[in-house]
Amino acid sequence: MTQSIVIQVGQCGNQIGCRFWDLALREHAAHNKNGVYDDSLSSFFLNVDSRHEHPVSIRVGDGKSKVRTLKARAVLIDMEEGVVNELLKGSVGELFDHRQLITDVSGCGNNWAVGNKVYGVRYREHISECVRRAAEQCDCLQCFFITHSMGGGTGSGVGTSILQLLQDDYPDVYRFVTPVYPSNDDDVITSPYNSVLAMHQLTEYADCVLPVENQALSEICEKINQALPTDNFGKRVYGATGKAKAGTAISSSDAGSGKKGSEKPFDQMNNIVANLLLNLTSSSRFEGSLNVDLNEISTNLVPFPKIHYLVASQTPLYSLLDLKLPPRRLDQMFTDAFSREYQLLKADPKNSMYLACALMCRGNVEISDIRRNIDRLRPSLKFIHWNTDGWKTGLCSVPPVGQPYSLLALGNNTCVRHTFSDLRDRFSRLYKRKAHLHHYTNVDGMEMSLFSESLESLSSLINEYEQLEKTVPESIPRLQIAR
Structure with a gap:
């Protein structure tokens, strides 16, 4: 069984991580009724002797019983300590080894240069040591998952400095990144x-x-909120109690806060991203008739090294038990997965070119169901001519908690260029006026050339997607038989 390490960076990354660990424990508790540490749990959790932290032992007969406890395979990093401190006070706080936490007090001031060139350099050795410690506790380390935001300072700056560190120290271990992009009206x-x-x-x-x-x-x-039924007074009905079930996409548990039942503004959104990671790693954690390893995703969905941005959509959008919504019909679930309303990125894949696509199903789904729906959907999707059969399918037998089945679709599609183009336009509007640049250039180690290099890199990436979208099948001359 392979293991993975989650590296949570910044406020956004740690809040997503908090929801991931909470929901992962719920899934494993529902599947592992006996509470036995097994290969499934070992993928993201470490089974440690708690006496190492608390030197208290219980005598049974003439011997001492070993008190075991779960610890997350995680590294938590934030240059403001508030979010991590709240996480430690919550219901999943005991999962984290305090030696795997890296915090500061001043923050990065929403400045990539401060995060990357100041704190990224200052804490490089400390981060490297924490990652090394987590890696040494893995029997077969396969992947790093990094969660962070793109718009802030710590997530974007420190988060990407860690990527370079992992490339240097662990070149053979896969690096999967879930970055949260800001909206156009970001504050x-x-x-x-x-x-x-x-x-x-x-x-x-x-x-x-x-x-x-x-x-x-x-x-x-x-x-999701609009889809919920209402009571006689017009209030949304979440379940038998009239309240949202903790851990659903509608509400969260107290995992990220010291107060029972409190809910942060972004908890609902973080739950959706956490469910994305759960569905992505389901085959690594549970058995299935057609399991997809993480390395297969990279191998099958990334045809060129830099064309590795995947559009994710998933259905159902909610999780767990207490939502009064009937499960989607199986075929409708596949249709939903290719609908814009179910994507985690505002884009339109159907009017763009697919380079490859993965369908990762969980629960009561047969391989014949997947094949039938691929045949049904194929005519409405445009695949590049040299990979018209570019489908990767996976089938994990363990469904999400409270659902009979689920589907995660990952598409390598040229539609992402529109998102990147919008970002480039917003960048250019500021950069042409040199607005706010002095906040970056005043940081030691930050050079103006990095702005032009980054802009050129983004433009080159957009151009590659545009060229792929314009690709037409080459006409192959037919063999002529001499008469």
């Missing part, structure tokens, strides 16, 4: 600078990137 004025500077690093050092957009998440949450 951080410098977010276009931070995002474009970070994208240069993502393009160079990541193996797979699953971009998530704040605006798309916000619209998904609104869609």
Whole structure:
């Protein structure tokens, strides 16, 4: 069984990580009724002797019983300590080894240069040591998952400096990144600078990137809320108690806060991203008739090294038990997965070119169901001519908690160029006027050339997608038989 390490960076990355660990524990508890540490749990959790932390033992007969406890295979990093401190006070706080936490007090001031050139350099050895410690506790380390935002300073700056560190120290271990892109009306004025500077690093050092957009998440949450039935007084009915079930896409548990039942503004959105990671790693954690390894995703969905941005969509959008919504019909679930309303990125794949696509199913689904729906959907999807059969399918037998089945679709599609073009336009509007540049150039180690290099890297990436979209089948001359 392979293992993976989650590296949570910045406020956004740690809040997503908090929801991931909470929901992962719920899934494993539902599947592992006896509470036995097995290969499934070992993929993201470490089974340690708690006496190492608390030197208290219980005598049984003439011997001492070993008290075991779960620890997350995680490294938590934030240059403001508030979010990590709240996480430690929550219901999943005991999962984290305090030696795997790296915090500061001043923050990065929404400045990529401060995060990358100041804190990234200052804490490089400390981060390297934490990652090394986590890696040494793995029997077969396969993947790093990095969660962070693109618009802030710590997530974009420190997060991408870690990518370069992992490339240097662990070149053979896959690097999957889930970055959260700011919406067009983001309240951080410098977010276009931070995002474009970070994208240069993502393009160079990541193996797979699953971009998530704040605006798309916000619209998904609104869609779920509107779909809920109402009572006689017009209030949304979440379940038998009239309240949202903890851990659903509608509400969160107290995992990220010291107060029972409290809910943060972005908890609903973070749950959706956490479910993305759960579905992505389901085959690594549970048995299935057609399991997809993480390395297969990179191998099958990334035809060229830098074309590794995957558009994710998933259905159902909610999780767990207490939503009064009937399960979607199986065929409808496949249709939904190719609908814009179910994507975590605001884009339109159907009117763009697919380079490859993965369908990762969980639960009561047969291989024949997948094949039937691929045949049904294929005519409406445009695949590039040299990979018309570019489908990767996976089937994990363990469904999400409270659902009979689920589907995660990952598409390597040229539609991402529109998202990147919008980001480039926002960057250019600031850069042409040299607005706010002095906040970056005043940072030691930050050079103006990085702006032009990052912009050129993004433009080159957009151009590659445009060229792929324009690709037409080459006419192959037919063999002429001499008469």
